[in-house]
Amino acid sequence: MPTLKETLAARIPKFRREVDDIRHNHGEKVIGEVTIAQAYGGMRGVKSMVTETSALDPNEGIRFRGHTIPELQKALPRAAEGEEPLPEGLFYLLLTGDLPTEENVAEVTAEWQARGTLPEYVYKVLDALPPQTHPMTQLSAGIVAQQPESVFVRRYREGISKSEYWEYTFEDTMNLLARLPALAAYIYRRTYKGGKIIPADPELDWAGNFAHMLGYDTRMFRELMRLYLTIHADHEGGNVSAHATHLVGSTLSDVYYSLAAGMNGLAGPLHGLANQEVLRWILHVREELGGGVPSRQKLSSFVWDTLNSGRVIPGYGHAVLRKTDPRYMAEREFALKHMPDDELFRIVSTLYEIVPAILIEHGKAKNPWHNVDAHSGVLLMHNGMVEHDFYTVLFGVSRAMGVLSSLVWDRALGLPLERPKSLTTEYIKTII
Numbered sequence: 514m515p516t517l518k519e520t521l522a523a524r525i526p527k528f529r530r531e532v533d534d535i536r537h538n539h540g541e542k543v544i545g546e547v548t549i550a551q552a553y554g555g556m557r558g559v560k561s562m563v564t565e566t567s568a569l570d571p572n573e574g575i576r577f578r579g580h581t582i583p584e585l586q587k588a589l590p591r592a593a594e595g596e597e598p599l600p601e602g603l604f605y606l607l608l609t610g611d612l613p614t615e616e617n618v619a620e621v622t623a624e625w626q627a628r629g630t631l632p633e634y635v636y637k638v639l640d641a642l643p644p645q646t647h648p649m650t651q652l653s654a655g656i657v658a659q660q661p662e663s664v665f666v667r668r669y670r671e672g673i674s675k676s677e678y679w680e681y682t683f684e685d686t687m688n689l690l691a692r693l694p695a696l697a698a699y700i701y702r703r704t705y706k707g708g709k710i711i712p713a714d715p716e717l718d719w720a721g722n723f724a725h726m727l728g729y730d731t732r733m734f735r736e737l738m739r740l741y742l743t744i745h746a747d748h749e750g751g752n753v754s755a756h757a758t759h760l761v762g763s764t765l766s767d768v769y770y771s772l773a774a775g776m777n778g779l780a781g782p783l784h785g786l787a788n789q790e791v792l793r794w795i796l797h798v799r800e801e802l803g804g805g806v807p808s809r810q811k812l813s814s815f816v817w818d819t820l821n822s823g824r825v826i827p828g829y830g831h832a833v834l835r836k837t838d839p840r841y842m843a844e845r846e847f848a849l850k851h852m853p854d855d856e857l858f859r860i861v862s863t864l865y866e867i868v869p870a871i872l873i874e875h876g877k878a879k880n881p882w883h884n885v886d887a888h889s890g891v892l893l894m895h896n897g898m899v900e901h902d903f904y905t906v907l908f909g910v911s912r913a914m915g916v917l918s919s920l921v922w923d924r925a926l927g928l929p930l931e932r933p934k935s936l937t938t939e940y941i942k943t944i945i
């Protein structure tokens with residue numbers, strides 16, 4: 514069986530030729546136009562970059578290398594004890610474009626186990642930060658602290674050809690992904706559990722071992738991590754964590770600098786931080802409405818009060834999606850299977866039924882439907898992980914797989930420094 518790296522090495526030259534041919538022969542073909550509203554409005558819908566690993570259809574949601582989430586739940590290899598896909602399989606798919614076999618997945622698991630030890634100095638860097646430092650700050654610091662280990666940087670200094678860049682970016686990617694669970698688990702343990710490290714279990718898969726190092730040794734939590742880390746990995750190239758990683762990577766910054774940039778973007782409340790905001794809001798709803806599962810009517814007036822006070826309903830709306838996020842549905846299925854009677858899940862479920870109609874009547878949000886962040890928090894709470902500030906770190910560990918797969922391909926295709934043109938309002942006044 515060819516290794517993951519050999520499979521990539523075989524794929525890259527052909528795809529590079531295809532892309533070179535497209536750029537050379539069709540480079541002048543127009544794929545869109547840009548309005549003033551888009552230039553001021555966060556570049557929504559501007560087609561200006563290429564990302565191979567996944568594509569987002571506004572009505573259907575994400576496809577990873579052409580496959581929907583429900584398809585992958587069936588097609589990707591699973592752990593012996595479970596029913597959820599192994600994230601290693603998704604990583605293999607994102608990187609190569611091929612659905613992996615059990616053996617392909619076992620190879621990634623084994624590689625990550627072998628490379629997964631976090632260097633001693635990273636613990637010291639984290640220990641130097643005050644314990645109340647936000648877990649995302651710790652994640653970013655812990656990633657960038659490992660930058661001196663970059664194989665790419667060492668080989669670049671020695672002088673390598675451009676066609677070899679991807680190989681060392683791949684090595685850095687494998688090392689960093691292998692160590693992320695240990696890093697994230699230590700952040701959790703030092704911030705909330707007195708700092709006691711739980712050593713890795715070499716018998717477990719990447720996500721299962723992550724659950725173990727966090728201190729959650731139940732089958733349900735291992736399964737939750739397998740699902741969670743699979744579905745959050747990638748959401749095409751324009752979202753902030755993917756775009757920031759790609760942008761910084763386009764300077765030939767290594768994966769440590771690039772991923773840290775992506776994680777800093779993920780830490781914003783309109784992006785990855787939204788899952789903790791959602792949970793806070795749901796707990797607040799429950800408290801304000803006197804505990805238990807409030808009636809539809811009470812929930813409905815609470816939603817209206819939130820809107821009328823000028824705030825958004827967290828967990829609803831999306832910059833691109835125009836239907837319920839399939840990641841939300843995968844999490845809902847998980848809850849229905851494992852914890853249908855959970856009180857917070859029942860609140861989320863009632864909101865699932867009533868909020869879209871309210872947002873439609875309210876008339877502002879372009880997408881009144883549920884996004885992934887409306888659900889993840891209650892799954893974690895049910896399993897005993899009550900530290901909301903940590904949730905975005907879980908998202909980050911997953912997202913790293915998608916954005917770093919893309920970075921390997923950026924190097925493989927020799928994509929250039931990203932440098933769009935900006936305008937001044939003074940200039941815009943001259944053209945209107």
Ligand SMILES: CC(C)(COP(=O)(O)OP(=O)(O)OC[C@H]1O[C@@H](n2cnc3c(N)ncnc32)[C@H](O)[C@@H]1OP(=O)(O)O)[C@@H](O)C(=O)NCCC(=O)NCCS
Pocket residue numbers: 782783784787820824825826827828829830831832833877878879880884885886
């Ligand atoms: C995700 C989000 C940031 C997308 O932003 P966007 O692309 O600018 O969204 P829209 O184009 O639909 O916004 C149009 C208007 O609807 C409002 N709107 C969007 N989602 C809303 C929501 N969930 N509740 C109330 N109002 C909402 C916006 O605030 C905006 O109002 P404005 O014109 O007064 O500024 C936005 O929907 C939001 O803030 N959602 C809540 C936070 C959240 O769940 N984030 C996680 C995303 S995965």
